[in-house]
Amino acid sequence: MSFNVAGRGALITGAASGIGLAASRSMLGKGLQSLVAYDLNPSLPDVAEELRKEFPGTEIITHVADVTDPTSLQAAFATPLDGGRPLTIVSNNAGIGGADWEKTLAVDLSAVIMGTSMGLARFKKEAAGGVIVNVASMAGLAPMSFDPVYTAAKHGVVGYSRCFQHLIKKGIRVNCLCPAFTDTPLVQGLVDDPKFGPAGKMAIESLGGLIPMENVVSAFMGLVENEDNNGAVMTVTNAHGIMPMKFPLDP
Template sequence: MSVAPSFRLDGKRALITGAGRGIGRAIAEAYAEAGAEVILCARTNDEIESLAHSLQAQGGKASSLVSDVTDIAGFAALVANLPPVDIFVNNAGTNRPKPLSDVTEDDYDTVLDLNVKAAIFAAKAVSTAMVAADVPGSIINMSSQMGHVGAANRTLYCASKWAIEGFTKALAVELGPKDIRVNTICPTFIETPMTKPFLDDPDFKASVLDKIKLGRIGQVEDVAGAAVFLGSDASSMMTGSALMLDGGWTAD
């Protein structure tokens, strides 16, 4: 008789960047509920410290780690002093949507430095520690449906997420022999503080809903469920893959 796979995260330690709000916060809450010890990472202390206290009050294990992941050396030094983690959610990211004709070098540096450079070197720091400690694990790179299609006014964002998709596949090949899995989560538009200004525009929201076959804007809980799956033993044979949470956007 086969044994049902477990979606529990008991005994696992998870590091989540961009954990103070939105998708990162929802994943942290879901991980704590599933039994993981969560390390909440963000640039400012207030949000992650408040969340850590909230999770602890509910019986969870949580701590805060103040770090800007674009400080490559600083983040790596902090990771080197942590106990090895079993799950890394590489979630910090940004966007500056505008036509290419209006894109500046500062826009490029802001989006690509965080979404690509910082993400790659954050994964390097965490995976190096995993390998050194001989810890099997799961690295989850936060991508997007925009890592699989194109969209007007999102040349930089699409470029960054297509880069993360390629990086993820290559790192999965590299780390597979170490029993470290590497996958992406690819959400559609999710209601978060970052997307609120765009979704407040009725015309823009209507254009988004026209593309989403399920007919609704995504919620952070939709992403958190996928993150629990990828962090758990239920996904133990999954690596180098993209988990689409796009409501059918890329289906046609």
Template sequence: MPVELTGKVALITGGSNGIGAASARRLASLGVRVVVADVDVDQGKLVADEIGGVFVRCDVTQPAESVEAVAVAVRSFGGLDLAFLNAGIGTGCSLGDDFDVEVYRRAMAINLDGVVYGVAAALPAVRAAGGQIIATASMAGLMPMPGDPVYGANKAAVVGLVRSLAGAYPDIRVNALCPAFADTDIITPLRSTLQDIGMPILPVSTVVDTFMSIVEGSGTGEAWFVQSGRPSEPFGFRNPPGPRNPDGSRIDAARKDPVSIALEEN
């Protein structure tokens, strides 16, 4: 049965372009009231006006700006059902002789810190609504990324964050969207190389289809991959080592935090 989204409220960071803008349009077409948050003010206002939403300038590297973006959603529409923490950049940052600390810190600040700050800002409102948080990670968070190891580290951290948050906050849903190379500005420096080696480039609409599968689904703590040639689904983290009792039986660490486990054992 289709999920009824009419009247729900969504906040999208990185909402001015690419996956964020396309997701804003898709949600708005289904009756969702959308707050577009971005540092690209001109384009962000165009998207917000187009969909009948609200724009707020938001630099995700600044915690106070994520707090304000959530406040705008609550003031404008009365609450927040979905926080789509989508803002991100490529890095092109190697760890060799050309390692650039400033490039590294900027990538970490946007791709990882921005998600952390966004979660911290959105949690109260999303929990009040019994809603959900979706963070854009990447296939680079699920497999090695030799061409951009810092980006791979950023996105793997987002996947780990999402999986842990799902256990910490069982009253909401928290998931990650993990696309391969999609047709957005982030691949501009790589586009010719990708085309030369025959690497498929995903249409943005395909990524948004998977985003909507997450929105309308029921799972939590999942990392949905989007890849050419196969249906999207949650990546299977099969048989992770995990904590075990001395007899070898598994401890459900996703359900119990270490303090609770210790209290039960004492």
């Protein structure tokens, strides 16, 4: 069965660039009617204005704030949509890497848990069902030795996202996206970092280079639109394309 995004409302963190922006544009192109875009980047209002011009008639609401701020995040999740439209799509996508391990855990894991909890609460309140896609990484499935804290955070996102399959009874699905290195500002920042750069470049080369954004967006849309994906962990690599991850203890 297919979950049609047309006419729906969505909230995406990290929406100003990278996977968040590309996923937003893809859903708007398929008729998404309301988008709550959340990002710390001050360019977010300008990005939103470009989207309004590209997709006239859509409602785009911006929240420029830190995803680790629970008050700001809760305000975004409480945003009313035009016509009382329910919020039925959430993507916890914001992420960082780098040397500040506490901030990395706060953004890459704690904020994902907060965003999922807030999304589920709104889904249940509005009783319209919905789908959450948490963006992790291949680092959530295999060690990335040059950034172990990022690896730990993304492993946490994968494990956490797999724990909600029982909510399908209420029409709610939670899935996880695990792309390898994608051409995003986060990855470029990692490569340019003097501490992590050389190892990062080697890791990218070992996986066949950067993944085209369209491949990652295709996997994202599959997790949203294909209702068979419930508790799914979808990997995206240049070597194997888009593939669901199988775990040893899965039934």
